[in-house]
Amino acid sequence: MMQTRVLPLLLLLAACTTPALKPVAVPPVPSAPVSVPLPAVAVPEPLPQNAAFTAWLGEYRRRVLARGGTPAAVESLLAGIEMQPRVLALDKRQPGDSGSATARFDAYLARQVDVGRINLGVAAANRVSETLAAVHARTGVPGEILLAIWGLETGYGKVTGNFDVPSALATLAWDGRRAALFTAELDAALSIIEKGLASRSMLRGSWAGAMGQPQFLPSSFLAYALDGDGDGRADIWQNETDTLMSIGNYFKQKGWQAGLSWGLPVTVPDGFDRTAIRSAERHKTCVRPLEKHSRWMPVAEWKARGLTGIAAFPADDVSAALIEPDGDGQGAYLVTRNYRIIMDYNCSNFYALSVALLGDAISNRPR
Numbered sequence: 001m002m003q004t005r006v007l008p009l010l011l012l013l014a015a016c017t018t019p020a021l022k023p024v025a026v027p028p029v030p031s032a033p034v035s036v037p038l039p040a041v042a043v044p045e046p047l048p049q050n051a052a053f054t055a056w057l058g059e060y061r062r063r064v065l066a067r068g069g070t071p072a073a074v075e076s077l078l079a080g081i082e083m084q085p086r087v088l089a090l091d092k093r094q095p096g097d098s099g100s101a102t103a104r105f106d107a108y109l110a111r112q113v114d115v116g117r118i119n120l121g122v123a124a125a126n127r128v129s130e131t132l133a134a135v136h137a138r139t140g141v142p143g144e145i146l147l148a149i150w151g152l153e154t155g156y157g158k159v160t161g162n163f164d165v166p167s168a169l170a171t172l173a174w175d176g177r178r179a180a181l182f183t184a185e186l187d188a189a190l191s192i193i194e195k196g197l198a199s200r201s202m203l204r205g206s207w208a209g210a211m212g213q214p215q216f217l218p219s220s221f222l223a224y225a226l227d228g229d230g231d232g233r234a235d236i237w238q239n240e241t242d243t244l245m246s247i248g249n250y251f252k253q254k255g256w257q258a259g260l261s262w263g264l265p266v267t268v269p270d271g272f273d274r275t276a277i278r279s280a281e282r283h284k285t286c287v288r289p290l291e292k293h294s295r296w297m298p299v300a301e302w303k304a305r306g307l308t309g310i311a312a313f314p315a316d317d318v319s320a321a322l323i324e325p326d327g328d329g330q331g332a333y334l335v336t337r338n339y340r341i342i343m344d345y346n347c348s349n350f351y352a353l354s355v356a357l358l359g360d361a362i363s364n365r366p367r
C-alpha cells in the first residue's frame with residue numbers, strides 16, 4: 001500500500017532532476033564485516049500466550065455454536081475462562097504412572113495411607129454408616145472401597161481443588177499435548193451447564209479438571225453422578241450422600257461384582273517361576289500399569305503353586321492375577337477382576353493398591 005503511493009512521486013522527482021539514468025557506483029561489500037553492527041531486523045514477535053489462547057477460545061466458541069450449542073450456555077461456560085499458567089506448570093511436572101521409574105510402592109503407600117487418613121476414614125465410616133449401607137444396597141460396592149476412594153481423592157471431601165474447571169480444561173486443550181481429551185471434557189462441561197445439572201460457578205476442582213469430592217471429570221459426572229439424598233440434584237461438591245452414591249454408581253457401571261473382594265496380600269515362595277505366569281493380554285488403555293499383572297489363574301492354581309497367606313480367599317475358583325509392585329520378592333498381591341475396576345478410576349497400581357489397603361485398614365479397625 002505504502003509503496004504504490006510513494007513510488008510515482010519518487011519517479012516524478014527523479015524525472016525532474018535527472019535527465020537520464022546513469023550507472024551508480026556500488027560500494028564494495030566488506031568481506032569480513034566483523035566490527036560493523038548488523039542493522040536491526042524486525043523479527044515478527046510470536047503472538048503473546050494470552051492472545052493465542054483468546055484466539056483459540058474464539059475458535060472454540062464458533063465451533064460449539066456452529067454445531068448447535070445453546071448460546072446462553074456457551075457464553076456462561078466461556079465467561080471467566082482464563083489461560084492458567086499454573087495449570088501448564090503442574091501438567092508438565094506430573095509424573096507418569098506410579099511416579100518416576102524408581103518410585104517405590106512401599107514409600108508411596110506409607111505417604112498415602114498413614115494413620116491420620118485411616119483414623120479419618122474410621123470416623124467417616126461411623127458418621128455416614130447409613131449412607132454407606134444405602135449405596136452398598138444399590139450398587140454392591142462395599143463401604144470401605146467408597147471411603148477409600150473418597151479419602152484418597154479429597155481427604156474425605158476436605159480438599160477438592162479450587163481451580164475454575166473450564167479454565168483448567170481450556171488451558172490444557174489449548175496447550176495441545178492432550179488436546180482431544182481436554183476439548184471433549186470442555187464439551188462435557190458445556191453439557192452440564194446446558195442440562196442445568198450444575199451452575200457455572202460450581203464447576204471447581206483440580207488443575208486437571210477433576211471436580212468435587214469424588215474428583216470426577218465432567219464426562220464422568222455426566223455418566224455416573226447420582227442424586228443420593230433425593231433432592232433431585234447430584235451435588236458432588238457439597239453433598240456427601242451424593243458423592244458416595246456417585247462413586248458407587250461409577251464402580252457399578254464399570255462392572256464391580258458385588259460380594260467379590262479386591263484381593264489380598266500374599267507371600268510368593270522362594271524360587272517361584274515367574275516366566276510361567278506371564279500374561280499374553282494386550283491392552284489398549286492403561287498399558288504400562290496393566291503389563292505388571294500376571295495372567296489370570298484360579299485361586300486353587302495359585303495355592304498349588306505355593307503362594308501362602310491366601311487362605312482368607314473364600315473361593316478356589318475365583319480368577320486372580322499376581323502383582324509385585326516393587327519387583328520380584330518385594331511384596332506381592334493377588335488381585336481379582338474388581339481390582340481392575342479400581343484401576344478404571346485411576347490407572348495406576350500404586351493408586352489402586354492404596355485404595356484397596358486403605359479400605360482394608362478402615363474396615364479392620366474397631367469402630
Ligand SMILES: [Ca+2]
Nearest residue numbers: 227229231233
Ligand atoms: Ca442430591
